[in-house]
Amino acid sequence: MKYNPAEPVSVLVVDDEIYIVDMLTSYLVEHGYIVEGYTNPLEALERYRQKTFDLIVTDLKMDEMSGTELVDQIRQKNADTLIIIMTGFASIQSAIRAIQQEVYDYLQKPFKLAEINAVIGRAAEKLLLQRENEALHRRIDQMLADITLLYDVSNILYQVPAYETAMDMVLDTLSEG
Incomplete structure (x- = not known):
């Protein structure tokens, strides 16, 4: 072996x-x-x-x-x-x-x-x-942090009066990155 x-x-x-x-x-x-x-x-x-x-x-x-x-x-x-x-x-x-x-x-x-x-x-x-296993745990932790950030951003955007326009701008920015 x-x-x-x-x-x-x-x-x-x-x-x-x-x-x-x-x-x-x-x-x-x-x-x-x-x-x-x-x-x-x-x-x-x-x-x-x-x-x-x-x-x-x-x-x-x-x-x-x-x-x-x-x-x-x-x-x-x-x-x-x-x-x-x-x-x-x-x-x-x-x-x-x-x-x-x-x-x-x-x-x-x-x-x-x-x-x-x-x-x-x-x-x-x-x-x-x-x-x-440790690398996968680190990756999961990072993904969880990313999802949490997106969730927090979406909550903020829904509070903006013209949230659809703001959401389009965020999605355009994310798709460029």
Whole structure:
């Protein structure tokens, strides 16, 4: 599934294993994502504070900071960021914690590239649908404002003694624009 949206999705990959970071970064860039990868979660968090990413893919167990701590820090800046946790140490407790943190998905290592591609693809699709929904809401709000303005203008025009002449002038002006 090759992903190539008109509006690219930015991904921050965080894992203390350089091999995982390099593999995911290369794979995701090849599939149309804008990706930055870090082996140090503290550096990744600092980068996230400078530039918000659409999607975070992070390991659960890292030396400097755990994946759950990283998620907590990210949530302080932006509660809507989609986050995927990867772990070689899956447990019921860590899965429950991920659910409590509203993590988008929880993957057990080792995983196949096709598996993570599908998960990231679904996350990107969700993000793009959210963006489209927000754009449609803005458009509806603008249309409502325009209709309200027209309604207010028409109410004023009906109060003018020669409202038919005034209405013709307004309609002529609107049709020229």
